[in-house]
Amino acid sequence: MMKQLVVFGMAMVAALCAGSQPARAEVTAYAVGQGAVNSITVGVEVRASVQGRCGFATGGAPSGSIDQADFDQSGFSKDFAIQLNCSGASRIAVSSANGGMTNAASTGLGYSSKAPYQVALRMVADNGTSASASCEASALAAGGGCSFAGTAGNATGLRLAGASTKTNGSYLRISAPAYAGTETLVAGRYVDTLSITVSVSP
Structure with a gap:
């Protein structure tokens, strides 16, 4: 009996979460030598941001004094x-x-x-x-x-x-x-x- 690996809805879930792509039909991947499709690739878009920060580094603030005679x-x-x-x-x-x-x-x-x-x-x-x-x-x-x-x-x-x-x-x-x-x-x-x-x- 031929064995097959079925991957359900991974692309569909990613598309629904992103909200910008239509749902895709089920795709089947086969073991090597048993079908043309051996792997399935889906894209998951990941976005993030880094807020600007600014200050003096630890010990980096200018400090001290000057005391000059005459x-x-x-x-x-x-x-x-x-x-x-x-x-x-x-x-x-x-x-x-x-x-x-x-x-x-x-x-x-x-x-x-x-x-x-x-x-x-x-x-x-x-x-x-x-x-x-x-x-x-x-x-x-x-x-x-x-x-x-x-x-x-x-x-x-x-x-x-x-x-x-x-x-x-x-x-x-x-x-x-x-x-x-x-x-x-x-x-x-x-x-x-x-x-x-x-x-x-x-």
Whole structure:
């Protein structure tokens, strides 16, 4: 007696689930040497999506401080490493609490209690593309005109076009040359706080 393998409705079930193909008739597959059809192939369409994610990698947020004595004479420069964990394009933005380093001491004519400095961003994607920009700290205060000032969002902040998930040389740099303002800086401590945010970008 000839043996045969009958496969029922597999294509029909797949078509009904997909909702886009008509039901197919029953197809019979035969053992090798006993019929022309030895196997049956059906297609099952599988779709999925991955939602964009973006943030700082564990331990990858820029952090720390700089404490430079006599910065008005020597200036300063320091880089703070950044590592993102972004599966696609991202934006990063920076805001300054004071718009410069400020001293709480009162000042008189010819003296100043605010010292300027610069902030630079360089972001590098996993594919090697990069984005960079720099601004005066004064442009990072509320209402400042820096291209990456404020809070990162769909249209605000420095845009990095590619995914970035590795340690690849991204950094935030703060620097200042020796002070050359016309007003003398009053003696004392000067401080500012920078806030950095990152966001998914369309």
